[in-house]
Amino acid sequence: MRICTISQLLRRSAVITASWACALLLLAAAVLPATGEAQIPRKINYQGYLTTVNGAPLNNAALPVVVKLYDAASGGNLLFTETQNVAVSNGVFSMQIGAVTPLTLSFDRPYFLGVAINGDSEMTPRQALAAAPYALRAVQAELFGTVAQTSGSNTLIDGGPSLPDVGQYNAISIGLDGNPVISYYDMTNGNLKVAKCANPACTGTAVVTTVDNSANNVGRYSSITVPVDGLPVISYADSTAKYLKVAKCANADCSGSATVSSVDTSLNAGVYTSVAIAGDGLPVVAELVSNGLKIVKCVDPACTGTGSILPNTDGPPTTAIGTDGVPLVVQAQFNGNLRFSRCTTMQCTATTTGTLSATASQLAPGLAVLPSGLPVASYLDFTNKRFVVTACADANCYNSSTLQPGAVNVVANYAAFNTADTSLAITLGADGLPVVAIGDPEMGTIKVIRCASFDCAAIASVSTPVTLPRSVGPGALNGFRLHLSLTVGNDGLPVLAYYDPLNRSLRALKCTNAGCTGTGWRR
Incomplete structure (x- = not known):
């Protein structure tokens, strides 16, 4: 059996096996109309990248692909099956699940996808479906008004006025069980902590664990992701030693003894870390060091060893994974440019780099990859006092070595604040x-x-689900640190983690609809 990779577009990565070729499979968003259940195209876009056993991209005019949906990760009941002959060009193929056999499942419970190619046995493990397919269920709920009538939740996860100051430098992801998992900094004790929510809305009592309580001050700049084994991976800073550290949890809620590694011990490492799972199923971490950006590629799931560590230009980075499984990084350079880097391989042995925006000073970059493969970035333009989103004009952001950004679209403005106190997530x-x-x-x-729209040139809705007193901190506008992180649950609804500076605590907000409208919380 040869080792291959399977990767879900929104946030999943996995290792699967096949007996004849290596396949990278990507599950994209279901296409949904605005209204009318009869109009819902109940199909799921699916993309893949296939290679021969020697790693060469496959070409085939009509390759049989069998997809199946089950109600369990192994065993269980077969609920849906479909066979399509797909064209593979330079390793890439696309299909729509449901195009041949009607996709009539209700999407009101977990489903798991199995894939078999060219008559081979089904790849393992099966892949848990996440947000995009479950949007089918969300649309059904909105048609009957149930989503709009459901009250939102804003839950204290950890901390409080008389407790340690916790919740800054938070990051959020979704576990394989559909429940959010949050990494964050315990400023009072100088530790890294993780909270695993008890349900998708983060209500109830979370499992809160101190993952790294070393004698050093650790936990700033945390970033978290959940690979296919369900065991979260967290990157963060050791601010005393000035190292980059990575923790691999021993179980899904991180309550066990994590494997903690000092991954980069070079000068002033571990600032503004961002972790993702590449197409080979292994972590990749972007970080800021004293001489610029570094992209660290791990050689095992726990990141106890690293392959390539590439120096690059300066500025806080954020990483994401392209539809081909290759790491991408956007960074806000200190010279004011927004910089885009793309690894040339999954192992990130080299990068291509260019300037995505050079119009003003940038901060707080964010990065996502659209189902079409186009990278889309968010950032704070503090020269012009605005929050901005821009998308690349092609999947690589390059055309004949020239960076191809799309239009710069302003999504919000501000007058004045300490830019170090803000957060922006996409x-x-x-x-x-x-x-x-x-x-x-x-x-x-x-x-x-x-x-x-894909580049935010058009806005569907703007909401303000959280309002806090402006007088927090030493001044009305200073010391008001609003660290936040954002993801979308398996139900298609946003969930945020954020730091409450009034009570020095970590809170989680679960939206009641896709735009988080109709949900408000005040102090």
Whole structure:
């Protein structure tokens, strides 16, 4: 059996086996109409990348692909099956699940995808479906008004006025069980902590664990992702030793003894870390060091060893994975440029790099990859005092070595605040379009912006689900740190983690609909 990789577009990575070729498979967003259940095209876009056993891209005019949906990760009941002959060109193929056999499942419970290619046995393990397919169920609920009538939740996860100051430098992901998992910094004790929510809405009592309580000050700049084994991976800073560290949890809620490794021990490493799972199923971490950006590629799931560590240009980075499984990085350079880097391989032995935006000074970059493969970035333009989203004009952001950014679209403005106190996050909604969360310390609010186009040139909705007093901290506008992170649950609804500076605590907000409208919380 040869080892291959399978990767779900929104946030999953996995290792699967096949007996004849290596396949990288990507599950994209279901296409949904605005209204009318009869109009719902109940299909799921599916893309793949196939190679021969020697790693060469496959070409085949009509390759049989069998997809199956089950109600369990192994065993269980077969609920759907379909066979299509797909054209493979330079390793790439696309198909729509449901194009041959009607896809009539209700999407009201977990489903698991199995794939077999060219008569081979089904690849293992099966892949848990996530946000995009479950948008089918979300649309059904909205048609009957149930989503709009459901009250939202804003839950204290950890901390409080008389407890340790926790919740800054938070990051959020979704576990294989559909429940959010959050990494964050315990400033009082200088530790890295992880909270695993008890349900998709993060209500109830979360499992809170101190993952790294070494004598050093650790936990700033945390980033978290959940690979196919369900065991979260966290990158973060050791601010005392100035190292980059990675923790691999021993179980899904991180309550066991994690494997903790000092991954990069070079000077001033571990600042602004961002972790993702590449197409080979192994972590990749972007970080800022004293001499610029580094992209660290792990050689095992726990990142106890690294292959390539590539120096690049300066500025805070964010990483994502392209539809071909290759790491991508966007960074806000200190010279004011927004820089885009693409690894040339999954192992990231080299990069191609160019300037995505050079119009003004940039901060707080975010990055997502659309179902079409186009990278889309968010950032803070502090020269012009605006929050901006821009998408590349092609999947690589390059055309004949020239960077191809799309239009710069302003999604919000501000007057004045300490830019170090703000946060900006971008992810994809169940419809495959960007959703942006903004922490505005000037107004003491968190805003959620749901885009109506791939580059946010059109806005579907703007909401303010969180409002806090502006007088927090030493001044009305200073010391108001609004660290936040954003993802979309398996139900297609956004969920945010954020730091409450009034009570020095970590909170989680679960939206009631795709735009987080109708959900408000005030102090």
